[in-house]
Amino acid sequence: MSSLLAKRKSASGPGHWGQTTHLLGTIAPGILWIVFFLVLPSFYLMSIAFMSNGPYGLPELPLTLQSFRELAGFGFLGWSPGNLYTLARSVWQTLIATVLVILIAYPLAYYISTQPASRRPLMLLIVVVPSWTNQVIRAFGWMNIMSPDAPLSDLAASAGLISSEMGLFPSNFAVVLGLVYNFLPFMVLPLYASFERLDGEIVQAAHDLYARPINVFRHSILPQTLPGLMAGTVLVSIPAFGMYVIPELLGGGKSMMVGNLVASQFAEASNWPLGAAAALIMILATLGGLMVLRRLGQRLGGGKEVVL
Amino acid sequence: MTNSETMQAEAAEAEAKRQTDKPPDPYAEVRRNATGGKPREASAISLRGVQKHFPGGVVALEHIDLEIEAGEFFTLLGPSGCGKTTLLRILAGLEDATGGAVAVGGQDILRTPAHRRSVNTVFQSYALFPHLNVRDNIGFGLRMRGVDRDECQRRVDETAKFIKISDLIDRDVAQLSGGQKQRVALARALINEPDLLLLDEPLSALDAGLRSQLQVELSQTQQRLGMTFVFVTHDQQEAMVMSDRIAVMNDGRIQQVGPPEDIYERPANLFVARFMGHTNLFPVERTGDGSLDTPLGSLTGCGDCIGSHVLIRPETIELLPPEEAGDNRFRARILDRLYRGAFAEYQLECGDTRIAAIVSNRGQRQYDPGEHVALTVDSSGLVFLDE
Numbered sequence: 001m002s003s004l005l006a007k008r009k010s011a012s013g014p015g016h017w018g019q020t021t022h023l024l025g026t027i028a029p030g031i032l033w034i035v036f037f038l039v040l041p042s043f044y045l046m047s048i049a050f051m052s053n054g055p056y057g058l059p060e061l062p063l064t065l066q067s068f069r070e071l072a073g074f075g076f077l078g079w080s081p082g083n084l085y086t087l088a089r090s091v092w093q094t095l096i097a098t099v100l101v102i103l104i105a106y107p108l109a110y111y112i113s114t115q116p117a118s119r120r121p122l123m124l125l126i127v128v129v130p131s132w133t134n135q136v137i138r139a140f141g142w143m144n145i146m147s148p149d150a151p152l153s154d155l156a157a158s159a160g161l162i163s164s165e166m167g168l169f170p171s172n173f174a175v176v177l178g179l180v181y182n183f184l185p186f187m188v189l190p191l192y193a194s195f196e197r198l199d200g201e202i203v204q205a206a207h208d209l210y211a212r213p214i215n216v217f218r219h220s221i222l223p224q225t226l227p228g229l230m231a232g233t234v235l236v237s238i239p240a241f242g243m244y245v246i247p248e249l250l251g252g253g254k255s256m257m258v259g260n261l262v263a264s265q266f267a268e269a270s271n272w273p274l275g276a277a278a279a280l281i282m283i284l285a286t287l288g289g290l291m292v293l294r295r296l297g298q299r300l301g302g303g304k305e306v307v308l
Numbered sequence: 309m310t311n312s313e314t315m316q317a318e319a320a321e322a323e324a325k326r327q328t329d330k331p332p333d334p335y336a337e338v339r340r341n342a343t344g345g346k347p348r349e350a351s352a353i354s355l356r357g358v359q360k361h362f363p364g365g366v367v368a369l370e371h372i373d374l375e376i377e378a379g380e381f382f383t384l385l386g387p388s389g390c391g392k393t394t395l396l397r398i399l400a401g402l403e404d405a406t407g408g409a410v411a412v413g414g415q416d417i418l419r420t421p422a423h424r425r426s427v428n429t430v431f432q433s434y435a436l437f438p439h440l441n442v443r444d445n446i447g448f449g450l451r452m453r454g455v456d457r458d459e460c461q462r463r464v465d466e467t468a469k470f471i472k473i474s475d476l477i478d479r480d481v482a483q484l485s486g487g488q489k490q491r492v493a494l495a496r497a498l499i500n501e502p503d504l505l506l507l508d509e510p511l512s513a514l515d516a517g518l519r520s521q522l523q524v525e526l527s528q529t530q531q532r533l534g535m536t537f538v539f540v541t542h543d544q545q546e547a548m549v550m551s552d553r554i555a556v557m558n559d560g561r562i563q564q565v566g567p568p569e570d571i572y573e574r575p576a577n578l579f580v581a582r583f584m585g586h587t588n589l590f591p592v593e594r595t596g597d598g599s600l601d602t603p604l605g606s607l608t609g610c611g612d613c614i615g616s617h618v619l620i621r622p623e624t625i626e627l628l629p630p631e632e633a634g635d636n637r638f639r640a641r642i643l644d645r646l647y648r649g650a651f652a653e654y655q656l657e658c659g660d661t662r663i664a665a666i667v668s669n670r671g672q673r674q675y676d677p678g679e680h681v682a683l684t685v686d687s688s689g690l691v692f693l694d695e
Contacts, residue, residue, distance in 0.1 A: 205429070223437070
């Protein structure tokens, strides 16, 4: 946003102050909103993370790093890896779910884009419709489908994947499945937009210039769909990383993610500083993930900036 | 920047380059390298009964037979939907023929996938890879064939010099103008030294001035390389300026094949005549005494001509003062005169029939609208045609 402002300023010059103030006037409500409801609360949260835990779970002075120590597993009873497991599991499940979503959505979006224009809206609608229902209700649906005596669990048990008395839920598998199901539309839509604009002549040019099929994909299809792929990855992985409802319902106590850790510290455990510290770590991990994604996008896109 | 400014800038650029480096044929070395020291032989192309039927009964190509000579600039000319682009795509391997055979340099290529054919294409939209810069775009084909980086670099530089785009080599393709993109697309195809270069209306997106400049450049390039070019266009002027031979196509069939003069002066049928821009086409009927009845009047002196229509090319018509009567002279009234500099274009009315005439501005008397003239037809220049 600042670069946009700078551009406008340098383009307009000193004689065009009216334009700049006009622009400022237009974006001011947005900026105020962000300052009051994102920047200030974030600073507040950060400050809580460095406070000590009071007798009733509320933050108190003095400032301390105690919460971060606790988050790393150093408690009253010595070191335990529980929190670190939760963090690692969040990262791991997010990665698996995002990769699976890409693997499903990429061919699906391509397929929809090859259909006659009159049929595409309906197909996109079918992809999107599930997300019109509340997440909680859909999670309960999956709980039914994957409960111990349900057909899907029986099938898995007879295939020897799980023992017969335990269902597919609650488990890490159920959580990943829930994440994939939940976030699929967020990958399909931006990818579809990219595929719809795909320049077929560029693909043919790669064929024509001696590229084998794998190189045709690498050099003509992937770069053209990269913006959609990056947008979809951000839209899927970041909310998935902070997901609360799905691990809570489909993971039971077995498959907690960072979101659940934060929630439990603010609610049941009454340890606000620890919750704030976990939230802070979550935000930093998200930013780190975004930076990795950006690098990856630049590499795949031949050194060009891919707007996230 | 306006179009004319861009054109001037580009023309100046090209001129500056011409003066700084003028080796006789910088590409000769590229050619020798590609073939291990021997100058490259151009390849002849032979099409036998090539067909393309789309599912649903649509026929794009109906039994195409063509012989394209080695080193020839061959043009497929026709209106949109005539099958010329389909034929080009079959040559490129981007579309499968439903029947027939295509041989390049004596070898059948129809079963060879596009990426193994020594055939390259300059696409209508140029189709440059947007994530690669100019250098990597030009070198793409070599890299895909496993040419090592240094060799690739060297040949890209040579080709860029040959096409006169050395100064663009590190640019992003998004920063190029239409004419520059066209040159990069040409370099990207030429660097691979294909047996056959296909050009799919590569000039149609450019403005008129740049277009005629590139028409000249393109045919000069082809002559210097001696490579076989197959060019697709719907513009008959462009086809006539550039080609050694032209195949006029319509409805998936070839209507006529020949050098530009033949196609223009002796069209094989009414479609070709109309497509080449001829308007002076009149139905003829043979009368008992050997003369021909036309809407203009009776034509004599063309004994054994067969055909339902006659083409009177506008430049074969002579306009004389009205009092000069005689055979094949018809009284006509000038409707309009368009002054074109080197010549004047007349619209005349002869009875109820309209006819166009082109008269050189050198030593010819000019007439004004409303004047009457004796329109003189040279019977040796008449072309008789059928539907």
